[in-house]
Amino acid sequence: MRWDRSVADSGANPLDIAVLLLPPVSLGTLGAIVDPFVEANRLAGRRHYDVHLVSADGAPVALPGGGRLSVGGALAALVRCDALVVACDLHQAGANESDILMQLNRLARAGAACCGNRGGTGWLAAAGLLENRRVAVHWEDMTLYRERHPGLVLCASLYEMDADRLTASSSQATLDMMLGVIAQQVSPQLADNVARQFGLDRIRPGHEKQAVPATSRIAQHPPKLAEALLVMEANLEEPLGADEIAECVGVSRRQLERLFKQNLDILPSRYYQELRLERARQLIVRTQQSIVQIGLSCGFSSGSHFATAYRAHFGITPREDRSRATLTGSTPATEPPC
Template sequence: MSGTEKIQSMIDVVVVVLPESSIMSLASVLDPMRAANRVSGRQVFRWRLLSADGEPVILTCGIPIAVDGTFSLPLEGDVLLAIGGFNLDRHVGRRFIATLQECARHFGIVAGIESGCWLLGRSGLLNGRKATAHWEELEDFSQAFPALTVLGDRFVTDGKFWTSGGASPTFDMMLHLITQRLGSALALDVASIFVYDQTHSATDIQPVVSLGRIETRDPGLAEAIRLMERTLERPLTVSALARRLSISQRKLELLFTKGLSTSPGAYYLRLRLQVAHRLVRDSGSPIREIALRCGFDSLSAFSRAYSREYGTSPLKMRSRHRGAGATSEGGEGI
């Protein structure tokens, strides 16, 4: 198919959005298509928003989103995008999964965004394929669906089934779709509209910390933080970190003092506790397992460090958060 033929072919997209999804994920899907239409001067994308029951969807920020109808059969098109957030079990059941399974047969691309990847996993559509999820949930996602090859990439495309690990990776995924269907020049124009000057490939690893301009302003500090990310489960001493980075311990300490106004040891501990905090709130993993995954040799040491940072124990935090309505499967990933 030639580039001209691609541009002349309208892409029919169905977006299924669930309650408690992220507004950023929804925008990362819709705005690139809107911008592509604007840049092209014609409607190259046509989309419909659907919900499980045809009613408006309340996002995590509290904003209601009107939809065009109910996610039900018959349904067909070019691209089917399922956006999920918190509390999947409240919002979908067997009927939704059965509809997803049947609809997948009638779309050229089927993508799971945020906890939408869990929906594809539950449906069995990803069995034997590669997939990703938000970095906070990668291990749980892998354990829940052992028939998948789970990657830590920003987004994964395996045949017609695509999965995205968060709002920003979803924007990259949509640019990939535009490149694939409409050409790289149009994708570049769309990225430029949003002043998005650092596009990522699918296989870029999802970072625990989004460094922004630190990577160009202070690459040594960025490299140290990335090393900390990779060693959360088995944290290194500050001297070992410096050796791995081929710098002196004094220089490492100066990097953190100048760049982040803290010591490398304090930042490392805070990073481990932040990851643990998300797992305590948003996963069903046992507290002891979370402690080990975040580099704490004992539950008591983890509980003390966590309580100093957040003012309460991990168990009390989990109880409080669940009482406020959160459950384990499906995070926001913003």
């Protein structure tokens, strides 16, 4: 089975989509995932998609507003599928977390495309299924993902389709993403017709960026620059190249450099390094982590490289800075909990 195959041909078999419900999950979240495929089948007059629900243990799933939603079986009983969509409003580890992560990996190895909404993405990331992939993360969750999952290429986009890994930043973005799937696998016309059934005048493309509240620190900047700043802040441990950042934001490298120069009077590479150094200084003065480890976690290739850049920027070595912080009593005795 292949997720990227077309199902538009009259003889094509329906794509088998399993939706894993992991509490807390609302009917709104479920509808954003399931309804586009159901409506596509109805409007097309044939089954392009077979959608079925599963839960971790096969038992009905409790809904946040009360009531329970029945499913067709347990995750462990699912042998294989074309796509597994993890539906969850908030990733919360539980007693059966290790078993769920094991089953997610099993199905991914069997060839299932892995998709997640905002909370579902957290489960996929915890399972290690999003490493080195572009991942759409809600702007509120950027810092958390940066700290917990440094191997992800975090993006401030509405949704990302990186081969067989699909992630959406919100419930509304999940709806757009599923409409985008229909456009790719069946036809843009069918996807547009489905969108209009939901009262939408257009399908937002994945590369559109999330609306960040005006209270955000970066909202004062032009939208493309603000998006670049979010991407940089989300990828400190393994810094992206200027071309990669520009691609995530949807501009050319020259345009990116012009934005930084006009608004911040600095080149993107220089700003990125200073951002990583500021993060490193926070860890130097507030924790007892190894200085070398801090340098590596902030994207510097070696201890000497880190120390040189640190001194050039702050006029003091990391070790001297920590000693000064210790004397003033600002460094904790132990590493604070995550």
